Amino acid sequence: MPGTPRRATAKPLFETLVPQPAYGRVAAAIEQKILGRSLRPGDALPTETELAGQFGVNRSTVREALRRLESAGLVGREGGSKRLRVTRPGRAETASRVSRALALDDVTFIELWEAMLAIAPRTAALAATRAGSPELASLEAAIAAVERARGSEAAVQGVVQFFDGLAQASGNRVLMLAMRPVTGLLSPSLRRMIDRTPQGRTRIVVAQRCILEALRKGDAAEAESWMTRHVQDFRRGYEVAGISLDTRVVGS
């Protein structure tokens, strides 16, 4: 690569000293305070004008810093509020980052499906041993949502909710985090599938009811085996719908 003075292997004596813009330093300073527990989750940040005054920079600069922290999930807004508050980097943010990374990697439907086949049955098994009534009610609601959904959009939403609720019921945060990107990326494919083969939706509802029943009985083995069949059904439905398994999932 001509014009590139950097050699790949030779370790340069000095790092390429990159001048950090003010918005970066402001963001770093606030991040420090958050990670150092001086600012705790739930606390409201000072107003933009106040921050600008304290840092001695313009409000625009503060705003750029805040957008960074916002995207990093360190600060956020809770329900139409105006003030920004400190938040824990939530599962949602991490999950969406994973989703993007996978989407940019041109992950195919079959890869996602394989991952789901690994994760979902075990999750169901764990959920069977741990689910309490609120979790079961939430799953029931998700199934009902699928059932009475008019459009495929709402139906898919319900399916996603079912799987996420299942992960929740498993009480395993690793699985909760793993489940979300998979279902999120799978949902466009699932939607196309439902659009093309309407009877697929009833199959989904039936399978999910069976799983829920197994959860109610606390029967881990049955929950696992039903879930395995359920996930395998996804693939079959996909094939029936005539979509190639190598289709790239599109980033939502």
Added chain:
Amino acid sequence: MPGTPRRATAKPLFETLVPQPAYGRVAAAIEQKILGRSLRPGDALPTETELAGQFGVNRSTVREALRRLESAGLVGREGGSKRLRVTRPGRAETASRVSRALALDDVTFIELWEAMLAIAPRTAALAATRAGSPELASLEAAIAAVERARGSEAAVQGVVQFFDGLAQASGNRVLMLAMRPVTGLLSPSLRRMIDRTPQGRTRIVVAQRCILEALRKGDAAEAESWMTRHVQDFRRGYEVAGISLDTRVVGS
């Protein structure tokens, strides 16, 4: 919680309609173009002024959107350059972010182990059907590294390498990405375990050799079942080492 008009259980008839500010919509639009491959990694973004013109917003607004994308790892600057370029959020970086999120969530050993029990066996099964000789050689090397490792540090490194190599061999990028945080977070625990029960290391080597043998034969079922036993062995070793299963994994 006084002052909170939202009830937790009642499903609100209408969603809390959040007005998305312009910088959010701009960021979303650019993100779409990136995820939709209209903008590919390495491409330079239009200048801020150009973007402002195209979106019909002020440059400040564009800048706020760019800070978001920057923090999300979707755009960035390479070496003192001025223009922003589209970057691919690296898998390693994504994995480490997931690890941090899990660590901040105080995830316990048992949760990680459960996730691993779900992922690893299926990964092994897939690897059995797909692994080529380079992948097998890499796995062989990882086992050898465990075998001849002096300290627990190197041994753990070899184990991690084995699992990552297995995910690589499975050809499934979702599993590759999922495996890394799990092994990474598990490794401190694994190390303590090896420190306390030295015979555990030989058990690991034996199990991994069996798995490798199954892979060579292309026997998916056998690879899966050996891997299941292997992972279960981890837990047993952990219990034998006398460490509580609820120990929080420490963030690296």
Added chain:
DNA sequence: GCCACGATATTGTCCGACAATCGGAGGATT
């Protein structure tokens, strides 16, 4: 062909301004 050297474009930062709207202080009502 390669390199120094301006001209230009682009980014980083600042300033000031204004509309929309959230939050809270009172005042009115039951």
Added chain:
DNA sequence: AATCCTCCGATTGTCGGACAATATCGTGGC
């Protein structure tokens, strides 16, 4: 007294313009 309504200030979102620093690029000299 408790609740609701109204109103005003504070805060955010967005705009337009400005200027210094410097990366980029075309040009001319060797």
